[in-house]
Amino acid sequence: MSTQKLQRFYKSRKWFNFVECIRIERTGEDGNVICEHCGKPITKKYDCIGHHITELTDENVDDVTISLNTENIALVHFKCHNEIHKRFGYYGATVQKVYIVYGAPCSGKSSFVSEVAEADDIILDINKLWSAIKADKYNIKPNALKQNVFALRDALLDMIKVRRGRWVNAYVVGGYPLQSERERLAETLNADKLIFIDTPKEICLLRAETDEQKDFINAWFDKYTPPSE
Template sequence: MAKHAIIKSFYASEEWTNLRLQLINERGNRCEHCKEIIPKSKDIIGHHTIELTPENINDYSISLNPERIELICFDCHNKEHKRFGYQSEKEVFLIYGPPMSGKSSYVRNHMKRGDIVVDMDQLYAAVSYLPYYDKPDNLFSNVIGIHNLLLDNIKTRLGKWGNAWIIGGYADKYKRNRLADDLGAELIFCNVSQEECLRRLEIDEDRKYRKDEWSKYIIRWFETYTE
């Protein structure tokens, strides 16, 4: 996926060439995915599990970190990047839980570049030009319209995204399960107690002037939550 000159020069660099050879010496010539022997060492691909970008390429804890590099064969590498018609099944995840339960951090830690993420707060920010925690009521119908359009895209697997992540409260069990069924989504619960959510709100910098509003959101979520 080396489109940028800076990424091309990284792959040509001495640091990378040496690291790749060193890893081949240490790990041998078996593909780490399919376990097939790769006869010619020039065919062993050093694949970065975090896709390199011009922004992260100089962070050597990403680009030159053996723990983030896999030695794999050509076929497995194509599958990994979903190239040349190897489009594997798209996975859809519905991340739910109370406000302040860490849903967006969970997604940030598990998503890959090229995934699609649907988050009402971020959609609000995109069209209101306000910080994500300030959501004017009058824009709700427009924001929910975009949100529903994206959910429709995901439902029909329209587009070239990798996996999809839908973030929301989804306190009501019936609505949650129906949406998950509709989308063919796997449910992931950010299971954090009301006390802990309120404690996080107490020390949250972004929401420090909106504690009343957000503690109401938290309490309302727990009142309406059905397991």
């Protein structure tokens, strides 16, 4: 069962650094880590999750022989981690998780979420909101519809904030280049994790289909501030 005490632990720099050390230690010669659930390579750093084999609870989270024991940690894909918890019911029936997925335009944020999200999850992706209310034949975002798109976004954010509905996981997808903006949103939503899709600028530019997209990519990297250590 996820509690505030466990949330604080999983959001701590201590935990992030611990998992990163394990990831480095278990990286093979090909540069990949093997998922200990499905046996397939974990090719992206942001897709590598540290899973406690012995479930972490309020009672044992302060016991480092359990919470920070490398032998009690399995490295798994994000999607596999959700499957494990869903199968064995670690989270309990009523706990809803919120993830903020951020990165540059054309970095693969929406693709990642499409891969890991399940049928009972809710996805707030501003680009998909645009697609939902504008004519498909126009490859633009009309100023006349901005007020409507942002109103839809704010309504969905409020639903996620107050945990309205019976969804399991919520994925909030956006650029969010500024650390202050990400921290403010994470605090507002009481988010469980921020997931950085750290695709290099050169790859994003290669994926861009228009000069306008390339301008957005360059602007994002100019504004980007990394997480504070």
